[in-house]
Amino acid sequence: MSGEAGYRPGPRPVRYGASPEERQFYESLVAEHGSPLLVVRRSRIEAQYRLLQRQLPGVALYYAIKALPHASVIETLAALGCHFDVASEGELELLRPLRISGRRTIHTHPVKKPEHIKAALRGGSTTFVVDNLEEMNKLLPFRHRIGVLLRVSFRGDSVAVDLSRKFGCAPEQVPELARAATAQGIHIRGLSFHVGSQSARPDSHVAAVEQCASLIAAVNADNDNPMSTLDIGGGFPVDYDGQGLDADRWFRPLREALQRLPEDLSVIAEPGRFLVAPAVTAIATVTGRARRGDCQWYYLDDGVYGSYSGQLFDHMRYPLQVFNDDPQRQPSVLAGPTCDSIDIIAEDVPMPELGEGDLVIGHMMGAYTAATSTRFNSLNAARIITID
Amino acid sequence: MKEFQETLYDSIAQCFRIDKMYFEHKTEHQHLMIFHNAFLGRVMTLDGIVQTTEKDEFIYHEMMAHVPILAHGHARRVLIIGGGDGAMLREVSRHRAIESIVMVEIDAEVIEMAKQHLPRHSAGAFTDPRLQLVISDGMEFVRGAESGQFDVIISDSTDPIGPGEVLFSEDFYGQCKRILAPGGVMATQNGVPFFQLDELIQTRERMGRHFADQSFYSAAVPTYYGGIMAFGWGSDDPGLRQVDEQTLQQRFREAGLETRYYTPQIHRASFALPAWVQDALDGYGQ
Incomplete structure (x- = not known):
């Protein structure tokens, strides 16, 4: 799953110490709601959404629900005018109780059971993504209702998570698939691509936009039902390393590439991580300590089977914070609550003396954290609360 | 807003x-x-x-009830599948000569909700003493029903994608055929051909396997966006779709109906299909 070149998680940033207000803020949340917690900040989601709108003007944003499928996140984004990328019936069902119309969604899973298609149509989701003829044939019975995006695979070499291997047709297959679709009375509304996730540089996005533009122009040249949509996926990076991320510098080449597209082409994007990662903070509590060899072990009530699951599935390292700023630190292990020895959040991380009941804060923990947490050992997942 | x-x-x-x-x-x-x-x-x-x-339901309900009933001419026993809002029942119960109406609705809550919030749809028809209301799955009902007991079956279903899907199955049409008396007729909701041509062809294939005469008639219902909507028609008597205007006039008068859309002329004309629909049904222009 991991890209073999380019992005690598840097050394994990750890912050020692906290202002009295900060400390009071986390401790009162735990006093009120218990531990472990995931704290969603609506204002941060809104800030990320506005930032992305500014960086990619004119691009319709479809939040990839899978990143954090939580009602308060969806509601916050819906109120801002965001659209939604759904990949399963369950994700669509999250929208219905919130009165979010299926017209604000696209269904992006390239492989579907026929009942998935029917459930999506019942939910009002009428745009589907495919990457081969067999999947296109499943859409035949519904061809008069739907729009289809053809997913094209471009390999990104600067991404943390490579999404081009599992799905997507080769660019050279596009004209042939478009012809086959037209012959069957299916309209290909446009192309979509995902170069990967947490891209270090925008080069892959830019190259994919340019290649898609040529492919669309070529197909439209001899097709009187033109493609009209380009879905540039997601993959926009957030700052896990604490190095600071110059959004304008990252997005400018992509923005310029999009500005070169024909005016009547609609561009959409499927941001997930970018919108939610910085908006969520994890709070865990030290529940036990042990001295093993040269190493100090701290056992927390959240770990890689829980909110820190993204360290395994998503290959991310989240910035940590403890309140003790004592410069005397020793190599420590932060372990999760399950019985499994893989359940370790951080090894050889310098830590001041922590006591039972001390809090360990995980920052940037909105994307692919709670979404992939398990119930291993029958431990409850961290409670999600929403503030702001 | x-x-x-x-x-x-x-x-x-x-x-x-x-x-x-x-x-x-x-x-x-x-x-x-x-x-x-x-x-x-x-x-x-x-x-x-x-x-x-409320504004345009009369077109749909008058056409789905009066066309098969007046084409049949002496319908006494009518089966309505679906139609939980009660408007189909309202139109059917206007025919005084009808002796029994069986209405099969899958969801009792829909009926209660419609009585309360769409009262003009049923307009009191649920109190008709000829009504036997059955809360059941339409498919299960027709499977379990005795053969040859209905003169007219009206399938007032929802969209084929969703809970109504089974009411567009070949098995459903076959069971309806079985429980119709000789000379009986069934009418079904079949969507807007302009957008749903595939569904029309599918009904031709599936219903056509069970009835000697399968066709469609049509009416434009404004809020079923897309031009005319098609009603499926299945009978073993091809004459039912050819009843002359004079006979229809007489039956219409005898029934004492007051209608806002249906007329015997409309009835006759509604079986005329646009060339592109006819071509699609004949296997052209797909």
């Missing part, structure tokens, strides 16, 4: 202003609304699709 935007088609959608919400029922599995629109009156929607409006 609140709006309802229909979600039937990817590239086109009709949009209604919601002037007042009367009823909303949303679960993980379905979303039903009844709201007021300044022009249409009360509007009922299910899962993003318009089901019925």
